[in-house]
Amino acid sequence: MVDPLMDETEGFGAPATVRFEVAGRSPEDAVRDLGGLYGGDHWVARPTDGAFDYRYTALGDTEVTIRRAQLRGSLHGSVPTGGDHVVAWIGAGSAEVERLGERYPLPRETPVLLPPDHEYTFWTTDHDLRLVHLDREFVRRVAATRTEAAEQPLQFDDRRQPDSETARRWQGALTALARSLRVGGPESTAWYAAKAMAAEVFLDAFPPQHDHLPAVLGHPRNSRLRAAVQYVHDHAADAVTVAELSEASGLSVRSVQESFRRVFDVSPLTYLRQVRLDRVRADLLELDAQAGTVGDVARRWGFAHLGRFSASYVERFGEYPKQTLRR
Known part of the structure; x- marks a missing residue:
């Protein structure tokens, strides 16, 4: 050897x-x-x-x-x-x-x-x-x-x-x-x-994609939901509301909530949190551990309460955000 x-x-x-x-x-x-x-x-x-x-x-x-x-x-x-x-x-x-x-x-x-x-x-x-x-x-x-x-x-x-x-x-x-x-x-x-x-x-x-929308959104019946999901991905750092998703998609507030449940089995705001967590993880994997902190990245993507953020991160990825940053 x-x-x-x-x-x-x-x-x-x-x-x-x-x-x-x-x-x-x-x-x-x-x-x-x-x-x-x-x-x-x-x-x-x-x-x-x-x-x-x-x-x-x-x-x-x-x-x-x-x-x-x-x-x-x-x-x-x-x-x-x-x-x-x-x-x-x-x-x-x-x-x-x-x-x-x-x-x-x-x-x-x-x-x-x-x-x-x-x-x-x-x-x-x-x-x-x-x-x-x-x-x-x-x-x-x-x-x-x-x-x-x-x-x-x-x-x-x-x-x-x-x-x-x-x-x-x-x-x-x-x-x-x-x-x-x-x-x-x-x-x-x-x-x-x-x-x-x-x-x-x-x-x-393998063309780079900032957010790869789920393939199920390509079905014609999900065209309006796709507009709502795209809005989430485009405004993930903002304080997105269900009313804004309703306006972006042309669906009623109730239909937005039902569509997210039907396709993703989560609420619109839970889906938003998942997208934000994915964005945080992507940033942490690219960040020099000496050049920034987990808190800075989390706040950039709309997480104000760092304790709840950390718990959600562990639940989604199976490790703490600091572990991701040190890779």
């Missing part, structure tokens, strides 16, 4: 080189090595046919790394939020993910975004994964050159499946990344161009 190496000698302000490999034949070593890379909890590895081995390699820099994860056996565990954006390409084996109570298989031979903003649990068997890790701040800087909206925290739909043309472009980006590393290394001009292109394709494959 080779210890992870991050070479910070490239010069002030330059991203550090990332280069490491871990490998072995013991399930216990796999849990230690692979779980340690992702800060995961309760990882379990087992042989599937009497044999077990694993190999994980990474090369690039702290903005983008290309990685390959191979394992003969099964692997199961949980991954916390707050790390890089990770796009996986499953070449062999099987993988499933569960997040927010939903469990689903990951498709093979297509770019898959692993859940970026929620803790998730995974199961894999005899896998061969090509992974690209993209630093969140690097992606935000690239996105800022495309739209002013990128100044806000970026959110992505990890259930989105890119079309065949975008999947082909992602394969091309992977090829360009690997070639630039092979020819010039992570300090070369070719590498810088290749990783910028990879970020561009990533943003095309």
Whole structure:
């Protein structure tokens, strides 16, 4: 096994080189090595046919790394939020993910975004994964050159499946990344161009969304409710009232309340609180722990009573806001 190496000698302000490999034949070593890379909890590895081995390699820099994860056996565990954006390409084996109570298989031979903003649990068997890790701040800087909206925290739909043309472009980006590393290394001009292109394709494959409205709102019968929900998302920091939602949607006050109950099983104001909590979490994940406080972010999104806010946050995300800030 080779210890992870991050070479910070490239010069002030330059991203550090990332280069490491871990490998072995013991399930216990796999849990230690692979779980340690992702800060995961309760990882379990087992042989599937009497044999077990694993190999994980990474090369690039702290903005983008290309990685390959191979394992003969099964692997199961949980991954916390707050790390890089990770796009996986499953070449062999099987993988499933569960997040927010939903469990689903990951498709093979297509770019898959692993859940970026929620803790998730995974199961894999005899896998061969090509992974690209993209630093969140690097992606935000690239996105800022495309739209002013990128100044806000970026959110992505990890259930989105890119079309065949975008999947082909992602394969091309992977090829360009690997070639630039092979020819010039992570300090070369070719590498810088290749990783910028990879970020561009990533943003095309998984377009950032400040708030992804639930798909159920696309049904014609929910068109007026959609207007009310959009109003909530557009004015989440304001003192929104049910009367305002009624005016925005053309529904009566009673119909607004009944529609939220019918579709989301919560009141309009509970839905507003959930959106605010999501906004707080997104801000905390982007915030430098030394540059701001939880209270400042909470108040920005309309939470005046910090004790009740903290309790609601724990109920929704399973951790205290200070824990999110320290990620």
